[in-house]
Amino acid sequence: MSNDTLQVRRIGIDTYHENVAYLNRECGVYRAEGFQALSKVLISTNGSKVLAVLNVVDDSSIVQPGELGLSEQAFSRLSVAEGSLVTVNHAEPPKSMDAVRRKINGERLDQDDFNNITNDIVETRYSKMEMAAFLVATGQNNLDRDELFFLTRAMLQSGDRMNWHEALVADKHCIGGIPGNRTSMLVVPIVAAHGMLIPKTSSRAITSPAGTADTMELLAEVNLTPEQLHEIVGKERGCLAWGGTAKLAPVDDMLISVERPLGIDSQGQMVASILSKKLAAGSTHLLIDIPVGPTAKVRHMNQALALRKLFEFVGDRLNIHLEVMITDGRQPIGRGIGPVLEARDIMQVLKNDPDAPFDLRQKSLQLAGRIIEFDPDVRGGQGYAIARDILDSGRALAKMDALIRAQGAKVIDLHPGNLCHEVVADCDGVVISIDNFQMATIARLAGAPMMKKAGVDLLKKMGDPVKKGDVLYRIYAEFPADFKFAQDLANSNNGYTLGSDEQIIKSLIAF
Amino acid sequence: MSNDTLQVRRIGIDTYHENVAYLNRECGVYRAEGFQALSKVLISTNGSKVLAVLNVVDDSSIVQPGELGLSEQAFSRLSVAEGSLVTVNHAEPPKSMDAVRRKINGERLDQDDFNNITNDIVETRYSKMEMAAFLVATGQNNLDRDELFFLTRAMLQSGDRMNWHEALVADKHCIGGIPGNRTSMLVVPIVAAHGMLIPKTSSRAITSPAGTADTMELLAEVNLTPEQLHEIVGKERGCLAWGGTAKLAPVDDMLISVERPLGIDSQGQMVASILSKKLAAGSTHLLIDIPVGPTAKVRHMNQALALRKLFEFVGDRLNIHLEVMITDGRQPIGRGIGPVLEARDIMQVLKNDPDAPFDLRQKSLQLAGRIIEFDPDVRGGQGYAIARDILDSGRALAKMDALIRAQGAKVIDLHPGNLCHEVVADCDGVVISIDNFQMATIARLAGAPMMKKAGVDLLKKMGDPVKKGDVLYRIYAEFPADFKFAQDLANSNNGYTLGSDEQIIKSLIAF
Structure with missing residues (x-):
């Protein structure tokens, strides 16, 4: 004293x-x-x-x-x-830790409790330890729906809020876990070309081999000031920027910096994180993509449905028009995994290249179609056809070019790394599964997302017949040490399961 | 890489x-x-x-x-x-975090899980954040009795174990929360004078105004090597040492270093902490003191009973002879709060000074009596009389003098700090309650335990009649800043409640 x-x-x-x-x-x-x-x-x-x-x-x-x-x-x-x-x-311990201790003891918290906690976190009164205690205490099924709504609102109020001064501000978000799932870079140009406002801000990859910001920055500048963002969006009706510059729901970022290293994440915290960020970004209409599959974040349909209800409950109370699409998450989307390889896939789709990955195109059109149906002037069921028409006509590519020029074009080099290793099939059969988590880990060990040209390029997908010796995928790297680590992991488990025709039919029916 | x-x-x-x-x-x-x-x-x-x-x-x-x-x-x-x-x-995250995540998801852990977790903690593979996640996940009612037994055994096995090579090694432990409750410094000389082995190792105060080690070191050296400890105990049948030098249940210390700043503590973790430490210290017979009162750690008798069962369940499975005494925790014990003031009370009791605090003497005799009855040669019900005889005859004082000489005597100065403030009654009445927590906080603000001469000296206890202007207690400090903080807190809430005769009778009956 x-x-x-x-x-x-x-x-x-x-x-x-x-x-x-x-x-x-x-x-x-x-x-x-x-x-x-x-x-x-x-x-x-x-x-x-x-x-x-x-x-x-x-x-x-x-x-x-x-x-x-x-x-x-x-x-x-x-x-x-x-x-x-x-x-x-x-220092006095933060006063709101009393509420955290009450939560640990099984009590229900109210809006004031959550406001006090998020205020103390924003004011950096919480240590990492205290944040970990809060996260575990509010994790899993420890928050009921009303508490989750209180938490989301408190997180939203912890920072700034963007205002686009329009009645319909569209956005999309995928809960993650599927490598190669870079649909935003197709959905945004399609939806913006339709004339709807879609100012998309994305994060960089933290635990995945590529994020939208990591991939987009190969083509254009993504680090934009709020002023630049408003100017670009005003002119082009959309953007593909990094969300880190604005102070949107800062509590979310602070909690994530504890959640990730602990490897904990609960459905409740995911809902609060996504909705507080999207509302802070000024979105009025939001499409959420929940992929389901045995190696996805959500493994069973009943879990996906429970998560959908949670999003709807909190979203409705916070006045955001929210729709959920449950999608096929049984394997990676597209061919490339890693920034350069994913950017290549996206450009192939935009250019209507006959070799473009069909699943990436299809999923992006479905998502874009649903968003286009947020437009009151579009008749229900017509969104997909409108989206397809925009893509096929080249208007999506033209919009992407315009966005790139507006954000600041870069010299584009989409060649993967010089070191290349081919992983081959050790028997004949049909691809009956590809492990999302294993493929993401191989790509990360190869250097993605830090090394933009590193990653994995899938040559076979589910249902493809293969002969012994056929190449399943290629690993690309820039540095020998990374290259060796990725090869070692692929040798121990290459992530592919081959089987008979009957097995693949069964597995297709099961979905 | x-x-x-x-x-x-x-x-x-x-x-x-x-x-x-x-x-x-x-x-x-x-x-x-x-x-x-x-x-x-x-x-x-x-x-x-x-x-x-x-x-x-x-x-x-x-x-x-x-x-x-x-x-x-x-x-x-x-x-x-x-x-x-x-x-x-x-660094790879510690493997056993998988088990922590399973626990967060509500699963039951087995002995292997707890062994892996405590091993990873001892090997410093856990960050503070990860330890906080473990503590919250296993806190409150999240561990069943069997899991608590597994955890205690794993914590015990995480470090060294002392062996006294005798069939009966006695020990006592209080769960804490009552200022002035320095009974160990009376129980140890009495029990050792009876001839039973009682090698007591204590901690320093962490959140309280004095620990046994802080107080004993005013009289003698407490920082002893394991060799010195064995020599002293072999000769004197007891000791009053600091427990920090031996590596006993080191996981316990590491978890406490996270628990304390978080202000979380669950009954389960308390049981695992106390029993692992006592078993590691080589105790075979243990008396646990659970004070109950409205400002004690345990506030209701049914909580105290539940805690007793938990101690008994785990203790029985770990082969320690364990007894629990539920004691009166409605006010501080003795008069002094703070190292010098508590040492003064203890010496008064040992010297049979007619001014010695009666409650400290009584409680110590009851605890010592129960421990003496662990001796198979003592008839049930005779322990208290034996303890009283040892104290009244001066044999306890002689044993304390012998312990002090054996551990290394210090020049003893038991005068409290020079700065003194008297807190007086603002009306007539009877003392109907003294807030343990408030008195501890005032003593800590005054400088205890770092400043040995700082603290609080209670002149009135529950049931004492007071006139307006009578001194309730004195605050002692060594530094003006500390002195002011303690006075300010006492002015805002002096911790005493005065009432009518009827109220005190009601409150005495209620216990």
Whole structure:
């Protein structure tokens, strides 16, 4: 409880979402306060405060007694000049942790509880540990539908909200898990060519081998300011941008940064995450794609239906027009997995190339068709035909070219990596399954999405007959180490199951 | 996936239980691996490996490209010379997190699952975040009795186990929450004077104003090696030492370091923590003290009974002779709260001072009596009389003096702090309640336990009649800032409730 002041020193250490403060062990304040390494401390100056985790320093070249070191993030958050005087105290635990503890004890939380929690998270009062406790406590079936609605609304209110000043702002979102499923890059040009507003912002890949932003940035700039975004969308009726620049539902990003490394994700949190982001992005009409298959995120139809009801319940209460499409998630979509290979597939479809992957084209047309039917002037059932006409006529390609020019065109090179390994069939048969997760992992080991030209190119899909020695897929990489890791994994399990004609018929009927 | 080597550099930063690695942003390895700050990395040399959290450094005076900085903990764990060559790779998430995720999904875990989890925690494969996920997933009513037994056994097996080579090794433990409840320092000399083996190791205070180790170290050395401990116990039949030097159930300490800042604690985790620690310390006979009261940890008798059953169920399966005493936890025990003030109370009781706090004496005699009845030669019901005789005859004081000499006597100064504030009654009445939590917080703000002479000295207890202006208690402190904080809190709520004679009679009957 000392009021001694310390001089701020900026320490060139990047600690990402976590603020760190460095205090010399010989410092009087350290001794008086009974601090311990990893304590949470409150650093205050006139008017500005920041919370940080404490590291204790024994090396005076980093921080001297009488100084308080701050990591890059903490320093920029406190935003005072180096040498400014600050005081440091034990931080109070965030008040809303009381609600988290009540949730752990099985109680039901109300709207105020969720508002207080998301406010404390946005103000960086929660440590990673505390966020993990919140996520587990609210995970799985621990939130009822009303609590989920409260959470979504609280997450939405935690940040900015875009306003497009139109009555119909369309969007689509896939819950993920299917490699190659880059339909947004086809749906957006088709829907925008129809004249509907579809300002699509996407994330980069975190656990998958490619995200829409990773793939689109091969063709055009995706890192756009809100002003650029509004200008482009105003002119072209759509965009394909990275969503990271706007402060949309920032709590969502902070929770995801804990969820991903823990490998936990619940249906409830998925619904809250998607809907808060989409509402913050100003969407009024949303199509959700839920792929179902044995190696997809959702494995059974009854799970998909339960998830659909959850989306509908929360979406209706938040006044978004929401439709759900349950799609075939039994194998990757298209041929390429990885940014360059997926961009190649997309351009083939846009150019009506006869070799273009049929499933990617079909799925994109179905999704675009459903979105086009949000248009009150379109007769129910006519969306698909309109979408197909836009694609076949070349108007979708022209719109994509316009979007690329508007966002800032790049020199396009869609050749995959120089290192190439062919995985071949070890017997005759028919492809009866392709493991989504295994194919995504092979592509990631090969270097995707960081290495744009790395990935996997599928030559055979479900139902294709193969002879022993036929190439099933190619692995592309840019670096020998990555190349070897991906090959090793493919050798241990290549992700394909071959079987008889009868088995594939059975499996097709089963869906 | 690079195999480039880096030179190890020791960084003088103390990061407590968490290993941190520092990598320069310009380092080739950093760029090739696609690391991110806060990624978990695996650092390997010939034969030795360590997991760490990554911080990215922009200041070459801390770490240069081509170097890998390690925090004190990480450096000593890797145990190679500075300048040694190491490789750094993405760390795999711990395998046993699968089991944690299954638990989050509501499944039951088996003994193997708990063994794998505790092994991964001991090997520092779990981040704080992952430990928080485990704690919340297994908290509250999420573990059944069998799972709790598996967890306790796994925690026990995670570390060393002491062996006293005797058939009866007695111990006592209080679940905590009652300020001033320093009975161990009376029970140990009484029981050891009876001739029973009672090698008591205690923790320091973490969230309370004093622990047994904090208080005992005013009188004698408490930081003893296992060899010293064995020698002292062999000669004196007991000891009052700090338990931190032995590696007993280390998982327990690691989980507590996450539990405390989160403020979560479940009955199950409390049982696993206490029993694993006591079994690891070699105890065969254990008395558990569960205080019950409106401001105690356990607030209702039915909760206390449920907790007793849980202790009995797990204790029986782990072959420890276990008894539970449910005690009066409606107010602090004794007068002093804080190391010096509590040591003063204890010495008064040992010296049979007529001013000694009666409740501390009575409770200690009851606990000691129950432990003495573990002795097969003692007739049931005689324990209390034996304990009283040992205390009244001065043999307990003689034993305490012997323990102090054996552990290493200190120059004893039991005067409280120089700053003193008297809190007075603002009306006439009878003390009908004293808030345990509030009194503990006032004592902590005054500086206890870091400042040994700080704390609170209660002059009135429940049932005492008071006149307006009578002193209820004194606050002692050593530093003006602490003194002010404690006074401010006492002014806002002094923790005492005064009422009528009828109210106190009602409240006494209610217990």
